[in-house]
Structure formats: C-alpha cells, structure tokens
Amino acid sequence: MTSLDEFRMETRAWLEENCPQDMRKAVTTEEDICWGGRNWTFKSEAQKQWLERMAERGWTVPSWPKEYGGGGLSGDEVKILKEEMKRIDAMSPLESFGIWMLGPALLKYGSHEQKLEHLPKIARGEIRWCQGYSEPGSGSDLASVQTKGVDMGDHFLVSGQKIWTSYADKADWIFALVRTEPDAKKHKGISFLLFDMTSEGVSTKPIRLISGSSPFCETFFDEVKVPMENVVDERGNGWTIAKYLLTHEREMVSNLDAIFGGSAGLYETAVESIGLDETGRLDDPLLRADIGDFLVDEMALTAHLAAAKDFHRAGNQLGARSAELKYLGTELNKRRQSLVVQAGGLEALSGPEENSGIGNQSASWLRSKGNSIEGGTSEIMLSIISKAVLRLPSLG
C-alpha cells in the first residue's frame, strides 16, 4: 500500500468517526453553510462540532502550512480528503472570504507575524473577512480607487467609501485597497490594508439585491486609524496583491456550483414539469435541445476545472487562466439557472421573495446574474484574456 492509500484509509476512518450524521447531506439552505466569525450563530450543535473537529486537524484549510492553522497536506492528499468527504456527502465545515481570498494572498505576500496573527483565526472560523475593493467610482477600473490613507507616522487615517462589500455588516475584519501614495502613478499608489470592522469610524449600510436578500453593503470610513504594521507587503504594492487575490477569487467563482449544489435539479425539474414523449424524450424539443447544449458545456467545464486543479497541484499559478475559468464558469451558471427557471415554469416563479438563493429556484436564478459581474465582469475577463493570453494590442 502506498502512503497515499494509507492516507486515504486513515482519512476515511477519521471522517466516518468524526463527521456528525447531520453534516452528511447536500447543502439545501443558506444556513447549511458555515461562514464563521465573532457573530456566527451555529445552525446546530452538529455544525459547531464539525467545524471544531475539522479545524483541530487543520482540515478547514487542508493545504495551508500547519504553523498557520492548516493541515499541511500535499496537493494529492487534499484531493483525497475532498474525495473522501464527497463519498459520505460531508458538507464543507467552513467557507469564507478568508479561506478563498485573503489566506492565499497572505501566504504569498504577508509577513510571518501577519500570517501568525490572521491565518489561524481564519482556519478556525473565528474571524470573518470582507473585501473592500469596489467604490462608487471604481468598479471595472479598480485601480482608480480613491479611498485615501493619510500617513500619520505610526498609522494611517483612512477615509472614503466602498460599495458592494459582500457581508460587510457580518464581517469582523476587512482587507481594503487604499490610496496611500497620492503622488505616485495610478497603479503604484495603492496599499493593501487590513483592519477591524469595529474600529471607530467604520459604518455599513446594507443594499438589497433583486434576488431579495441583502448580502452586501455600502461601507464608509471616516478617519479610521489603521496601524502601519497592517500594510501587507510594501506600501504602494497593493495592486499586485489585489490582482493576485483576484485570481483566487475568480477560480473560486468559476466553480460555485460545487459548493452550492449541482445541476441534477435541472433534469429532475424538467422531467417533472414537462414529462416525456412516447420515445422517452423530454416533451419539449426546443428546451431539450437547449439543455443538451448546456449539458455538453457543463461536461467540458468540469473537465477543464479538473485540468486546472491538476495544473495547480503541480505547483503552477493559474494567473490569467483564472479569467478564463471565471468567464466560462459564471456564464455557464447563468445558463443553468435560467434553464432551471424555464423548465420549472410558473412553479419556479412562485415562492417567498425573501430568500438568499440556495434552495429557491427563482432566487438562485436572479442571484446568478451577479456571477458575471462580481470579481470582475465577463467583459473585463475577455479583455484580460485578449491582452495577457492572445497578446492582442490594447489601449492601456
């Protein structure tokens, strides 16, 4: 038996013993997903237990180094862990912007002290992070951010406004892009700052989405005191970190479906609401053709994401390829959700308005429209690809 086989057997046994029965099922509601943080209320004792047990082993962030609260697992071992979790339908113990985005950026650019301070708290689900990038005047043109940080010697005084800050009202800390070098060129004047959302001068105001929920906020900073040591990497190097972090965000968004449940619902919904003809085919040939096109594209994307994972595991950085995955994944998810609503007909269009999306067809459909906007729009992804991959000439 190879050491990987051994690892698989041990993992299987450990999961069998430690994963609570209640945590072995598909995600069907928003509350099934544990985001952690100071204000988190666990949905159940099982959810709490599951997080604690997994965090204890560092398996909420299995690939991170042990000294920072991770599991220290190799790429192959992480893959086995995921497979074994899937085998018993185990829910993810913890999801968060800390895991998806800030963690990888800190691992690459943070100081040892910053890593020791922040990563274990992310791993244990103690601190929940939000992302302060976009501003009212700076969306796609993110490097134009105007929120300013005035140098006061041992700290900055940060003032300005962010917008679309997902879960800002629930988060404990924020990573934000702040212009700290007013005289430097556009891309060179930004620093990547970390600060506590309970700091004096921070306030948030929720924004309601078309899908009914209010997951994101306007976030205001009024002379917020941020210690100098909370700058990640060098002052003025924030854009580099911001872009690196975005590659992780984009990779994650390309595969949202894996976290929030698959397409099985589409096929079931179609058969249930339309029925089959005498040859056993869906009794709506035009919808059937659209579903068929979708199905093939979904298989292609699945293969492509798996190939990207292998590429990653082999130690490569995705770089501009994350734009490719983000574009394909989010456009496909929009098609999926639109087909679900088409298949479900009026049934899919009824139901409570107040819903996060998960487990509600119309809310999921509406929410999916944001996929090709958040983390950089599809148009911006295509521009990145034409410039960085195809090397076509560009204006800027």
Next chain:
Amino acid sequence: MLLPEEAGGYDFGHRAAGLVAEEMGRNLTASPFLSTAVLSAIALRQAGGEHLSEWGPKIAAGEAVMALAIDEGAKHNPSRIKATAEPDGNGFILNARKRAVFDGYNADRLIVAAKSGDETCLFLVDPSAAEVDVERNAMLDSRNAANIQITNLHLDGKDLLCPLDKGTEVLEATLRSGRAISASEQLGVAREVAERTTAYLNERKQFGVPIGMFQALQHRMADLYCQIEETASLISAALRSIDTTSDSAEELTRAAKAKVAKVSRLATEEAVQMHGGIGMTDEVDVGLFMKRDRVLTEMLGDSAHHIDFLLKRRGL
C-alpha cells in the same frame, strides 16, 4: 499506434494518438490515419484472433489501408443499419449499400457492418471481389471516400471479424475510439485557424491601427479561445478515460465530439469573417479548414446525434 505490441504496434494509447491527430488537423493532412490506424486497428484489436495477427502487422508497417464501411445515408446513424447478412449454410450472403466510406476507394480490406437478424456483425471484405462495386466519391475537404455497393457476396464464417454476439461491442468500441480521435483532429483545426486569425488581427491595419485593437473583435477571439481550451480539456479527459477503460469513456467521448463540432465551426466562421474579403479566397487557407471542419463534424456523428444520446442517458 493503437495496436498491441504482439500485432506489430506500439500500443501508445489514445492520448498519444490524439496528439498526432491534432497535428494532422492543424496541417490538414490527408491520410488514412483515422480509417486505418484508428478505426480498423481498434476493430481488429477488439476482435482479436487471426485477423488481428494477419492484418495488424500490415497496418503497423503502413502496408495496408483498411476502411470501415458503416454509414448508409447522409447522416451517421449506426442504429439504423440496413445492410443484411443472411445465413447461408456455413456462411452468409451479404448485401449492403454503404456511403461515405473514408479511404474506401483504395482500401485493401473493408470492415463492413451488417445486420444478421438482430445482431450487428462485422465482416472483413475484399473490395476486389466481383460482387463489390466501389465508386469514388471525394469529399469537399478532398478526403478520399467511396460509395460501396455489395450484392449477394458469399462469405465464410471466418470472414467474420468476431463472433456474432460480440459485434455490437466491438463496433461500439471502434466508434468510440474513432470519435475521440477525430475530435482531436477537429481540435487541431480549431486551434490552427484561431491562431492564424489572432495573428491576422495583429497584422492587418485599418483606421491606422491593427484591427486587433478593436474590442468587438478582441472579445470574440477571447471567447473562442476559452471555448477551445475547455474543449481541449474535455477531449483529453475522453482520451484518458478510453485508455483507462473508465465507465465514463462513452459519455465523455460523445460530449467531446459534440462540443468540438460546435467550437470548431465557430472558429472557422469567425476566421472567415475576421479575415474580411481575403477570407473568402484561396489566398489564405481558411476555406480549406472550413471544409475539413464540416466533414469532420459529419463523420461518426454530428452534435445533435451525440447530444441525443447523452440526454437519453439522463432520462430526458
């Protein structure tokens, strides 16, 4: 490449054969690779036995051309084979009207699919027999093909490629390999025209700038690029699944064949459009790729054919 070592082959597997086919797609190579080294080789390999020992080494040495005679109408549809093999004493009487038999015009042997009762069977047929009429029918992409009429040809039991009850299985495996490898060839077509088009966007100037500066073109090329790359991953997954005899091989292959047909069509159409007037001439090779693309799409089943299969498997 796909033949076992004992039959003179290298047993390189489908992944390697896919790479070769992709290069052929890029170069528009006209060769009996698919008909002989893939379809016929896999049919022989799956069947095993004497035919493999006799013909395997000849294929491996490049001494024999063989062709699979399966299609009977304008569209590929193996579930509707009408060719018949009536039992006759120890043998059969074969009647068949086959169309679009790739490399059938100069083949040394044909592998002919026919129905014997409910069973699908495969015969090794010598095209020089008097009962076999071979009519050349070159394809739009200058691929060599033939229409073949077989009338009351008496065949021996040993002309069967494999026992009757194995025919369906051997044919399915043969088609699976052929589809996966032809998908690779079509991927080569898509990649090559897309790269040539990208190069043209950098080179051709209008309004004082390279036309690649225009976002309306950039985004279409970037979208095409993304789709080509995901198709490449799907094809790799299909080839790998055949090599590892995975349960998902059939579905992945069908999906790959369906997907590449769509993407490669988009690639060739965008190529003509983005080359402008010159794209409509033989000055550039875009038209040749377009022709090859359409023939590859029809060969061994178009998108609709395979998507229908996948949907049925999912109960809809």
